[in-house]
Amino acid sequence: MRLDVVTIFPEYLEPLNVSLVGKARARGRLDVRVHDLRTFTHDRHNTVDDTPYGGGPGMVMKPEPWGEALDSVIASGGGEERPTLVVPTPSGRPFTQELAVEFSRRPWLVFTPARYEGIDRRVIEEYGERLDVFEVSIGDYVLAGGEAAVLVITEAVARLLPGVLGNAESHRDDSFAPGAMANLLEGPVYTKPPEWRGRGIPEVLVSGHHGKIARWRRDQAFRRTVANRPDLIERCDPAELDKHDRSLLAALGWRELPDGRFGRPAEVVEE
Numbered sequence: 512m513r514l515d516v517v518t519i520f521p522e523y524l525e526p527l528n529v530s531l532v533g534k535a536r537a538r539g540r541l542d543v544r545v546h547d548l549r550t551f552t553h554d555r556h557n558t559v560d561d562t563p564y565g566g567g568p569g570m571v572m573k574p575e576p577w578g579e580a581l582d583s584v585i586a587s588g589g590g591e592e593r594p595t596l597v598v599p600t601p602s603g604r605p606f607t608q609e610l611a612v613e614f615s616r617r618p619w620l621v622f623t624p625a626r627y628e629g630i631d632r633r634v635i636e637e638y639g640e641r642l643d644v645f646e647v648s649i650g651d652y653v654l655a656g657g658e659a660a661v662l663v664i665t666e667a668v669a670r671l672l673p674g675v676l677g678n679a680e681s682h683r684d685d686s687f688a689p690g691a692m693a694n695l696l697e698g699p700v701y702t703k704p705p706e707w708r709g710r711g712i713p714e715v716l717v718s719g720h721h722g723k724i725a726r727w728r729r730d731q732a733f734r735r736t737v738a739n740r741p742d743l744i745e746r747c748d749p750a751e752l753d754k755h756d757r758s759l760l761a762a763l764g765w766r767e768l769p770d771g772r773f774g775r776p777a778e779v780v781e782e
C-alpha cells in the first residue's frame with residue numbers, strides 16, 4: 512500500500528518511522544511519502560492561508576497550494592492508478608474499524624491534514640470529481656490540526672495489512688472487528704506472575720476448562736461494555752445474545768425489549 516501525506520508540518524509525521532508502521536515500511540508493505548505543502552507556494556512568505564469569505568474567526572487554507580500538491584502527488588502515480596483521498600476533519604464521518612478495513616483494501620491513500628479552520632471547500636469538490644474522497648473525524652473533540660488523526664488512521668489501517676501483524680488471527684476478535692463478539696469491548700487480560708503485590712488472577716483462567724474460560728471472558732466483556740459503552744449494548748443484534756447473556760444483562764439492570772434487544776430502564780442511572 513502507498514500512503515502520501517501533504518502537510519505544513521512534515522516533522523509531525525515522524526512517528527510513521529517507528530513501531531508497527533515503521534516496521535511495515537521496512538518490510539516493504541507500506542510506501543509512505545510525506546510532502547511539505549509550503550513547497551507548492553510561490554510567494555516569498557510561502558502563504559498557505561487567508562481570511563474567510565463572509566467573515567468570522569480564524570483562517571482558511573488557500574486552494575492553490577493544495578491543488579498543485581495534489582496534482583503532483585497524483586501525477587507521481589504515473590496515471591495508471593487513482594488514489595483514495597482521505598481528508599481529516601472534525602466535520603467528517605466517524606472513523607471506525609469498518610472504515611479502517613475499507614481503507615486497508617485500497618492500494619493508495621492520500622491524506623490532507625489541515626490546520627486553521629480547514630481547506631477551501633472547492634478543493635474537496637474538485638478532487639471529488641476524480642477520486643473517492645472520505646472526510647473523516649477521529650472523535651468528538653477538536654484537534655489543532657489533522658496530523659494526529661493521520662497517525663491514528665494510518666496505525667489502524669497498517670495493522671490490518673497482510674504480513675504486518677504476527678498472524679492473521681490477531682485482528683479477528685478485535686473490539687469492533689466487523690462481526691466480532693457481538694460488538695463487545697474486550698475484557699481484562701493477565702499474565703505471569705500468578706501473584707503480584709498480593710493480587711491473584713481469576714481462578715477460572717488456570718482451570719484448563721476452555722468452555723468456562725470462554726464464558727467468563729464473555730461475561731467480562733459484557734460488564735465492561737455495559738460500564739463504558741452502553742450504546743453498544745443497545746445496538747447489539749439480539750441474535751448474538753444467548754440465554755446466559757440475557758440473564759447477565761437483566762442482573763445488571765437492563766430490560767429486554769419486545770424485539771429481543773436490550774434497553775436501560777430510564778430510572779436506573781448508575782451502578
Ligand code: 6GU
Nearest residue numbers: 599600649650652654660
Ligand atoms: Cl480528523 N481533525 C481535527 N482537526 N480535529 C478532529 C479530528 C480531525 N477528528 C476529531 N477531531
